[in-house]
Amino acid sequence: MGPGRRWVRAAHTALSAALLLGLLLHRTDLQKQEERGELLQPLIFVLLVLCSVLLYFKVSLMDPGFVKPEEEAKEGENKGQGVVIPQIPGDIKLRRCGYCLVKQPMRAKHCQLCQHCVRRYDHHCPWLENCVGERNHPLFIAYLSVQLVVLLWGGHVAWSGLYFEQSWEWLQHNIFLLVSFLLIFIFTIVVLLLLVSHLYLISCNTTTWEFMSHHRISYLRHSELENPFDQGIILNLWRFFCARRLTAWENIYFHKNSEPV
Structure with a gap:
């Protein structure tokens, strides 16, 4: 600290x-x-x-949801530490962060102040001196x-x-x-x-970062939907407040984009 x-x-x-x-x-x-x-x-x-x-x-x-290197994540999960890491289908390729070189899940962003990628990154709060993320x-x-x-x-x-x-x-x-x-x-x-x-x-299942930078985020810019993560107000609120596990947002994203319009 x-x-x-x-x-x-x-x-x-x-x-x-x-x-x-x-x-x-x-x-x-x-x-x-x-x-x-x-x-x-x-x-x-x-x-x-x-x-x-x-x-x-x-x-x-x-921990706001720091993305761990693959070896650390597997070791922690085997020991029963922390939150279970969601499984992502093998045909979905994750990009590597250009700063910390970890595989970056969808909706994660690297925070240069915390020096970590954060899952479902919302913002870095100067009053908390910590990121606000999925956890x-x-x-x-x-x-x-x-x-x-x-x-x-x-x-x-x-x-x-x-x-x-x-x-x-x-x-x-x-x-x-x-x-x-x-x-x-x-x-x-x-x-x-x-x-x-x-x-x-939260009711729209979007984040401050996504709301402010929609036009610069590749998975939002290339999506056929305005918000591919929106599942309706009730399910959005339930998932946010009641879900005990980290979410594989890739599954929701590709499922929503594959649905007929």
Whole structure:
């Protein structure tokens, strides 16, 4: 783990802790509930913040779906390690990556920041300092969902502690909550847009990379279908959230393209 990655993750943890402590220690609804002995909502809020931080580290530290060299993949599968590698028919030829020289499954892309090819590559997230790919994408959605709930609740709590007067003392007493509310508002917009856009792409069974670079990706450019991986919203969502194995996208691609139009 490089120093840049440690810095980003430390910043995320410090920011989450600072906002949590600030909202609990200032005169907000949460503090008033604590004083009355009503601890359920403060406890749930703290647990949600902890859950969001744990999900952040889980997604940022886990293997997003790095493509292993053939020898390593077979050895890991024989030992029962990791996820079972999908079998691809012998008549389908996989291209080799020009950077790491592994056989690249369909929908995989080489990330120059991670120095690996990633299965069903979506994007490299600078805030996670990790790629979002086939293995960690569902958890990424879970993280965004929990984070959005925390931000919406945190924004409400910060606003509840503000009181408005036209004096210098007002700013002194409210500066932390005011800055917290503005930060939370900005983060809420970003997370909401991310979550909505990802859910839309997932429902279509496409990725951020494929959506943005459709005209440059050979298997999409040469396909007779606009999206050869789309199997309908219900099956797309089920495959994304419930499938336990990596998918051989080549099978779906060639099956869909061979169907009569």
